[in-house]
Amino acid sequence: MSRPSLVIVGAGPRGTGLLERIAANAPELYDDSGLDIHLVDPHPPGAGRIWRAEQSPLLWMNSHAEDVTMFTDETVEMAGPVRPGPTLHEWAGLDGGTFAGRQAQGAYLRWVYQRAVAGLPPNVVVYHHTRRAVRVEGSPEERQRVWLEGRGTPLPADLVVLALGHLDAEPDEEQRDLSAYARAHGLVHLPPDFTADSDLSALRPGEPVLVRGLGLAFVDLMVLLTEGRGGRYDGDTYVPSGREPVLYVGSRRGVPYHSKIGYDWTGERPPLPRFFGPAETEELLARPEGFDFRRDVWPLIEKELGFAHYHRLFTAHPERVGADWADFEARYALAGPDGRAALVAAAVPDPADRLDLAALDRPLDAVRHDSHDELQEGLRRYVEADLRRRHDPAHSPDLAVFLALLSVYGQLVRLGDVGGRWHGFFSYLASGPPGPRLRQLLALSRAGVVRFLGAGMTVTAEDGVFRTRGATVPGTAVEARALVEARLPHPTVERTRDPLLRALYADGAATTPDGLLAVDRTDGRVLDRAGRPHPRRFALGPHTDARGSGAFTRPRTGGVAFRQNDATARAALTFLRAPAGPAAPHPPLLEESSR
Numbered sequence: 001m002s003r004p005s006l007v008i009v010g011a012g013p014r015g016t017g018l019l020e021r022i023a024a025n026a027p028e029l030y031d032d033s034g035l036d037i038h039l040v041d042p043h044p045p046g047a048g049r050i051w052r053a054e055q056s057p058l059l060w061m062n063s064h065a066e067d068v069t070m071f072t073d074e075t076v077e078m079a080g081p082v083r084p085g086p087t088l089h090e091w092a093g094l095d096g097g098t099f100a101g102r103q104a105q106g107a108y109l110r111w112v113y114q115r116a117v118a119g120l121p122p123n124v125v126v127y128h129h130t131r132r133a134v135r136v137e138g139s140p141e142e143r144q145r146v147w148l149e150g151r152g153t154p155l156p157a158d159l160v161v162l163a164l165g166h167l168d169a170e171p172d173e174e175q176r177d178l179s180a181y182a183r184a185h186g187l188v189h190l191p192p193d194f195t196a197d198s199d200l201s202a203l204r205p206g207e208p209v210l211v212r213g214l215g216l217a218f219v220d221l222m223v224l225l226t227e228g229r230g231g232r233y234d235g236d237t238y239v240p241s242g243r244e245p246v247l248y249v250g251s252r253r254g255v256p257y258h259s260k261i262g263y264d265w266t267g268e269r270p271p272l273p274r275f276f277g278p279a280e281t282e283e284l285l286a287r288p289e290g291f292d293f294r295r296d297v298w299p300l301i302e303k304e305l306g307f308a309h310y311h312r313l314f315t316a317h318p319e320r321v322g323a324d325w326a327d328f329e330a331r332y333a334l335a336g337p338d339g340r341a342a343l344v345a346a347a348v349p350d351p352a353d354r355l356d357l358a359a360l361d362r363p364l365d366a367v368r369h370d371s372h373d374e375l376q377e378g379l380r381r382y383v384e385a386d387l388r389r390r391h392d393p394a395h396s397p398d399l400a401v402f403l404a405l406l407s408v409y410g411q412l413v414r415l416g417d418v419g420g421r422w423h424g425f426f427s428y429l430a431s432g433p434p435g436p437r438l439r440q441l442l443a444l445s446r447a448g449v450v451r452f453l454g455a456g457m458t459v460t461a462e463d464g465v466f467r468t469r470g471a472t473v474p475g476t477a478v479e480a481r482a483l484v485e486a487r488l489p490h491p492t493v494e495r496t497r498d499p500l501l502r503a504l505y506a507d508g509a510a511t512t513p514d515g516l517l518a519v520d521r522t523d524g525r526v527l528d529r530a531g532r533p534h535p536r537r538f539a540l541g542p543h544t545d546a547r548g549s550g551a552f553t554r555p556r557t558g559g560v561a562f563r564q565n566d567a568t569a570r571a572a573l574t575f576l577r578a579p580a581g582p583a584a585p586h587p588p589l590l591e592e593s594s595r
Contacts, residue, residue, distance in 0.1 A: 003034045004576045005156050007146045009133045009500060010163035011041035012048020013551035014541045016113045017070060017561060018163055019126075021569035023119035024072075025080045029573040034123040038155050040133045040148060046113030047106035048165060055196045058223050059102045060434060062216060064260070065089035066096030067554045068105065070112045076559045078566035085115070087555060097262075099434040102196075129155070135503040136160055140535050159572050161524075162504075162517075162539040165551070166194070168497040169489035178483065181461035188482035189466075192489045195220035203245045203482055205229075210468050210478065211249040212457060213486030214256045218249060219433045219441075221486050226444060238443040247444075248478050249486075250453025250470055254364045255382060256441065257432030261399050262391035270311040270400050272407040275333075276300040281414045293418045299337065301408050301422075302357060306340065307332065308404035309355040312397040313348065323347035355401065361425060364455035369473050372451065379452040380445055383438055391435060403557070405430045409548065410560045414521055417512035417545035420490070451478075459483060491543045493517050501543060509534075516545040523571035524564060535575070538568050 006022075008015045019037070043049045061068065071085030072078070088108050089096045117126050131148040136157075138144035145154035171179065175191045182189035188202045188209075195217050203209050203225065211218060227233075230241030280300055284291045291297060310332065314325040321328075323346070331343055348354050363382065369375040389395045405426055412418055444450040454472025461467075465479040489495075492515025493505045505511065510518035510527045517539050518527040524540050525533035540561075541547065548560035 002156070003036050004158050005036045005038065005143075006159050006161070006572060006576065007038045007040060007133075007144075007155050007157040008161045008163055009040045009146070010048070010165055010541070011039040011045035011113070011128060012043065012050065012163070012165045013046075013070070013109055014165055014561065014565075015039060015041070015048075015161075015163035016046050016109060016116060017551055017565045018161060018540065018569055020070065020083070020112065020116040020119075021080060021562075021565040022573065023116050024083045025566070025569050025573055026121050026124070028081070029570060030121065030577050032121065032123055033577075035121075035125075035576060037120075037124060037126045038146075038157070039126060039128045040131060040146070040155075041128070042130050042132055044106075044110065045128050046110035048109075050166065050194070050196075051102055051106035051109055053103050053106050055102060056224060056228060057101055057103055058227050059196060059220055060099045060437070061088075061102060061105050062260070062431065062433065063099070063554075064096060065092065065094045065098045065100045065104075068100075068108075068552055069555045070109070070552050072559060072562050072566070073556055075556045076562045076566070078563050080566040080570055083119075085112070099260075099436070132499070134499040136500065136537065138536070144536050158536065158576055160537050161568060161572065162500070162526075162537075162543075163541055164498060164501070164539075164543055165541055166488060167491055167501070167543055168193070169492060170495045170497060172490075172495065175485065178459070178461055178466075182483075185461075185464045186481075187461075187464075187466060190482075190484045192217075192485045192487050194488065195224065195486070200224060203484070205243045205245060207245050207482065208478070208480040209245045209247050209482040209484060210459065210466050210480045211247050211484045211486050212251065212459060212468075214249060214251040214253070215427060215487060216257065216431070216433060217488060218256075218486035219437050221484060222247065222441065222444065222450065223437075226440075226449060231449075233440060233443060236439065236443055238440070238447040238449065240447060240449060244449050245482070246449060246451060248451045248453055248468070248480065250455070250457035250468065252455065252457065253362060253428070254453070254455030254457065254470065254472055255379065256386075256438060257428050259387050259390040259432055259435045259438050261402060262435050263393045263396070263399070265396075265399055265403075266316075266393075268315050270308040270403065272304070272308060272404055273411060274304060274307050276304040276408055276411055278411070278414070281411050284415060291415075293422070297412075297415070297418060302337070303340070304408055305357065305401050305404045306344075306355050308400040308407075309397040310344070310348075312400035313353055316396055317353075317394070320350060320353050321347055322349060353397070355397070360429065362455070364472055367455075367472055369454070372453075372473055372476065372478075375452055375454055375473050376445060379454070380442055383442055387435055387438055402430050406554070406557050410558050410563075413546050413548050413560050413564070416518075416521060417514050417516050419514055423547075453478065491516065491547075493543065496543070504537075512545045514545075516547065517543050519544045519546050521546050522567060524568040525571070538572065540564055540568060 065088045068088040072082045135147045144157040147154045229243040454470045456471030466483040467479045469477045493511045510529045520533040524538040526537040553559045
């Protein structure tokens with residue numbers, strides 16, 4: 001008999017969070033028989049690939065330091081114990097409103113990892129293998145065998161947990177065609193990638209570059225091609241180094257993600273969930289015919305976000321409404337979409353105080369400009385107005401909507417894969433860049449280093465160049481010899497470059513229509529194509545249909561990832577403490593243990 005063995009593939013924030021939950025739950029669920037935990041990741045434990053120290057110090061986190069924690073609190077719905085710990089700003093001694101550098105977050109994550117390891121029972125040993133896992137073998141009835149790149153013998157595993165984080169992907173057909181055209185015509189095409197890992201040296205000074213995407217990957221690109229090439233800011237003015245390309249940037253929406261909100265919450269919080277909670281998700285899951293996101297789920301989301309918005313407007317800014325909250329709430333609860341619109345129009349005199357999700361989602365739909373120069377002025381006014389609003393507590397219903405978005409996310413995870421539309425909408429409203437980054441974008445626009453293309457951006461490869469057209473300036477086109485896709489690869493199992501996930505898929509693991517790995521939503525067990533959970537294989541993170549908004553979260557917001565980590569940790573410990581049959585002998589351990 002050998003010691004029980006747990007292999008966790010991925011030692012970044014998600015694997016670290018799972019390890020913390022194992023340490024928290026072990027006193028209740030695990031005896032003193034010992035356990036070997038093998039962490040498999042070529043990158044440093046805690047920080048992983050995304051938060052590693054070896055990246056540009058110019059790159060920031062996307063959240064205030066006070067809004068980043070790896071620790072549970074009483075708002076997390078879980079069976080395990082709460083183990084409080086410091087937020088990033090408390091641990092690092094930073095101002096809570098600081099947007100810390102990613103290297104600082106990496107240091108925090110390394111410390112969380114070390115604390116989690118130190119909190120494990122004495123007879124639990126953690127090994128870190130600085131390799132990639134390439135496949136898992138073994139029937140559901142037997143110990144699994146985890147093969148590592150460059151290692152001749154597999155790791156034995158009573159259980160395997162995949163905590164792989166964000167993954168590289170093979171290009172889709174459009175990206176393959178664009179890359180082939182670029183090779184044939186001497187052009188530059190950078191497909192979706194993690195910007196910090198991209199080789200940007202082919203983007204030459206002064207030359208036009210088409211950039212498709214205005215989200216967070218674009219912000220990183222903007223930083224690395226400006227300050228990263230020696231430019232600097234003098235107040236609201238950008239002083240170029242002369243080494244910058246000219247970035248022509250657009251997207252489907254045509255505008256940057258909304259700025260991070262720049263004020264704190266005060267007063268009464270909206271009581272969430274109200275119209276989209278566990279009862280509603282259970283009803284949707286119980287439907288024999290299934291559910292449709294647009295028809296069945298979106299109306300619940302719309303009503304929930306509206307409730308949070310108007311609760312805050314009525315309770316914090318009563319001078320701007322013409323009705324009593326109790327009466328408004330009762331009528332809002334009973335009304336359908338048309339009835340709610342009439343109710344709001346009668347009770348909220350200023351249209352600027354009404355929540356219009358369609359207008360928020362597509363702000364340029366009805367906007368047309370006669371020239372690209374006119375568009376630049378229009379987009380700068382839009383960004384300036386967004387910055388003013390997101391930093392003015394007079395518009396605090398926006399922050400209430402943000403809280404409702406977090407609540408909604410927690411419910412959607414229970415439903416599984418709801419498609420990419422929701423995740424894009426959430427990121428656009430709730431996960432935008434820091435305000436200072438948008439002020440830098442304005443400075444770059446005024447300096448002519450960034451040129452906005454507007455909404456409805458399309459790209460074609462023709463006449464030996466890349467050419468883009470859009471809806472905001474009809475009848476015009478911009479061409480360039482370089483194209484950058486400023487977005488992350490889509491995490492589909494079929495197109496992932498991760499050999500372990502590809503092998504699982506080939507071995508019968510189920511995927512959703514959107515290409516995500518299907519898991520049991522109660523504890524993260526991997527499902528096969530008959531819907532049966534594998535007793536020895538689990539998966540957590542963005543490659544699954546239980547993906548949440550991130551491996552760490554704001555304090556006191558329910559922490560979806562923490563809830564999932566706790567459920568998986570408890571299921572794993574319960575399985576591992578059960579009597580096991582004869583096991584394969586333990587192969588020699590060549591890597592250094594963490595304790």
